[in-house]
Amino acid sequence: MNAPAQEGHLVPCSVYVWVWAALLCLTAVTVSAKYADLQHLAIFAALLIATVKAGLVVLYFMHVRFEKPIFAVMILVLLATYGIYIGLTFVDYANR
């Protein structure tokens, strides 16, 4: 499924449809999880599901899986930068 796509840059349309179906299913999961009374875990469960969805969008819809690796590296640098940004903010906030 993956190998021919990488060669010709042509991803089969069915891949996009499957990704879309998975995204809709995960939306249904995140809505039903809301009613499952997860208490404090709820926000983390919601963020985890959202991150899985974001990963699908970036890898398939935004083609990062089929592009040169430099794009994935750039995105990881962005995420690391944002991680530091979040970390330092909360370290600062927690110690006031």
Place this chain on the structure above:
Amino acid sequence: MADGGTTSTDLHGAAGAAHAGGYDPMAAKMGMWLFLFTEVLLFGALFIVYGVYLHGFTWQFQQGSARLSIPVGAVNTAILLTSSLTMALAIAALQRARPARARRLLFATVGCAGAFLVIKAFEWAGKFAHGVYPGAAFLLEQSKGEIVFFGLYFTMTGLHALHVLVGVPVILWAGRRIRSGAISPEHSVFLENAGLYWHLVDLIWIYLFPLFYLIS
């Protein structure tokens, strides 16, 4: 992309080879990603503000969230996800040298964007009618945390809706350029970059939906 020897009907250029005539899709895409990074950090800063206030006003944020309609938010999520699918399929259609199909899929994407904005407008109008908007007398009587919650709700979904609104003319312009031949299977980076922008707008909503609608 295309190696030499392709007979391009493209307006830009006599040169068929990908790197001639100043056409460099890799560089164009990389520039687009750098722009998207600035967008991520813009919304990222707002998400941090949200996180800090959620930590301080957990209970009030849950009360504020209870005032939002989950079905409306879920339907809008499905609409945006579908618009991302049609955008990805439009690029796939163009790469397979089917420009008419690509344009139809772009119109479907714009249709989804319109539906999203109309639903959002009705949702906001409903909130306004109940006195829930920044500075409204009713909202100012609520707890401080709820005022902050709705301040963030209107700022973040408003900024997101603005991005949806900007995406519409960009996608329509791409459709026009497909018809004129300026975007072709060999010169498709404009459409691909419009797609990257559109998917990012979808991606931001993927986080906005649970954080505002699903925490009650």
